[in-house]
Amino acid sequence: MKNLTVKSLFILLAFITFALSCTNPSPxxxxxxxxxxxxxWTELFNGENLDGWYTYQxxxxxxxxxxxxxxxxxxxxxxxIGLNNDPLNVFSTVTEDEAPAIRMSGEVFAILVTEKxxxxxxxxxxxxxxxxxxxxRKTKKRDSGILYHAIGKEGAWGGVWMRxxxxxxxxxxxxxxxxxxxxxxxxxxxxDEENNLYLHAPGSEILTFSVKxxxxxxxxxxxxxxxxxxxxxxxxxxxxxxxxxxxxxxxxISNSRHIADGEELPLTKGKIQLQSEGAEIFYRQIExxxxxxxxxxxxxxxx
Numbered sequence: 282m283k284n285l286t287v288k289s290l291f292i293l294l295a296f297i298t299f300a301l302s303c304t305n306p307s308p309x310x311x312x313x314x315x316x317x318x319x320x321x322w323t324e325l326f327n328g329e330n331l332d333g334w335y336t337y338q339x340x341x342x343x344x345x346x347x348x349x350x351x352x353x354x355x356x357x358x359x360x361x362i363g364l365n366n367d368p369l370n371v372f373s374t375v376t377e378d379e380a381p382a383i384r385m386s387g388e389v390f391a392i393l394v395t396e397k398x399x400x401x402x403x404x405x406x407x408x409x410x411x412x413x414x415x416x417x418r419k420t421k422k423r424d425s426g427i428l429y430h431a432i433g434k435e436g437a438w439g440g441v442w443m444r445x446x447x448x449x450x451x452x453x454x455x456x457x458x459x460x461x462x463x464x465x466x467x468x469x470x471x472x473d474e475e476n477n478l479y480l481h482a483p484g485s486e487i488l489t490f491s492v493k494x495x496x497x498x499x500x501x502x503x504x505x506x507x508x509x510x511x512x513x514x515x516x517x518x519x520x521x522x523x524x525x526x527x528x529x530x531x532x533x534i535s536n537s538r539h540i541a542d543g544e545e546l547p548l549t550k551g552k553i554q555l556q557s558e559g560a561e562i563f564y565r566q567i568e569x570x571x572x573x574x575x576x577x578x579x580x581x582x583x584x
Contacts (some may be wrong), residue, residue: 303538305331324394324415325395325553326567328381329374333440336372336390337435338362338557342416345369360391361436371557377409378510383555385425388415390441391557394431400550403570404429404515408450410507411561423507425450425562428461428554429515429522430537438462446537448515448524449499450556452507456499456524456531458490463540464548465491466522468533473498481532499524499531510565516575519549523579531580 325333340358341347347368351359371391383393410423418424431445438461440446446464449475450456458481460466467489470584471482479488481500490497503526505511515524524532539548555564 294508295552311577314564320570322568322570324568326381326383326565330382331372331393333396334393335365336367336391336393337364337441338366338371338389339436339439339441341369341389344416358375361440362391364435375563377565378561380565382409382563383567384411385555385557385562385564386415386559387411387413387418387425387562389557390439390559392428392435392441392443392554393557394435394443395553398432398551399429399553399569401518401572402516403572404517404553404567405512405569406514406567407510407512407542407565409510409563409576410452411563413561415559421559422452422454422557423562424452424558425560426459426554426556426558427513427515428556429517430464430551431554432539432551433462442556443552444539445551445554446522446534446548448513448532450513450562453504454498455502455504455511455513456526458497458499458524458532458534460492460495463492464519465489465536465540465545466534466539467536468571470497477535483533492493499526501529501531503527503529503531516572516579517549518572518575520547523575525579533580564570 339361343356369388371386371389372393373384375382390460395559427448428445431443433444435443442461444462447459447461467487468481469483469485470488471485472479478498480498512527516523520537522534523530537548538545
């Protein structure tokens with residue numbers, strides 16, 4: 282009788298344990314021990330450090346003091362700061378508005394680059410301007426940028442940037458397109474004769490933007506006032522790309538290509554660069570999602 286009671290009690294406890302596990306399951310498709318999300322997004326900034334990224338910095342301005350870096354008789358630096366060397370703390374992880382962020386001081390023209398290459402994706406991040414500004418842009422608009430499909434060597438263009446397509450991040454100009462180095466793309470655009478510039482205009486003539494004519498302005502300005510957070514998104518699929526600012530499409534790119542060894546080749550994948558370009562800026566919530574299609578409505582005319 283005693284053995285039967287113990288056995289019955291054991292069976293009862295096992296049943297209760299099983300029942301509780303059924304009523305409190307782990308979230309479907311999500312392991313309690315893994316950081317991956319159900320949606321498929323991958324975080325490129327972990328909120329703690331710059332793991333997964335590397336840096337490259339060009340020659341600093343004469344106004345900056347970098348110990349051990351050679352100067353000429355006029356005080357100009359003779360060499361770049363280079364790879365993964367940050368004596369002026371241009372790049373750091375901070376808490377901004379009670380959340381983790383990457384701070385770029387802007388003191389040196391530099392890039393923060395993903396170690397991995399990406400293709401066919403939806404990139405999303407937030408940025409906010411800081412207050413500091415440095416030469417040679419001390420009196421100019423605050424400037425940064427998201428350079429995508431980046432390939433080749435650091436410093437190939439302007440002594441700092443890699444060959445790439447740029448989604449401009451600049452006060453009043455977020456979403457503008459720039460071809461960097463030997464890159465060419467096609468954009469539906471019109472010429473603003475009065476201001477001597479080109480504007481993206483859906484449904485208009487297709488124009489090529491390359492090293493000779495590299496800059497195409499956005500169709501509309503959707504940036505929030507300085508000091509507020511903005512959401513920037515880039516969709517890329519094959520040789521096409523779309524720039525989205527605070528939920529609004531303002532530039533569409535197609536037929537992305539570049540010249541290598543005298544041959545024109547498609548440019549559809551590469552690393553991602555974030556620019557330090559004379560102004561303090563904060564980036565956060567940087568994430569990427571693989572896609573098989575760009576939403577159809579993103580090729581339509583802006584409302």
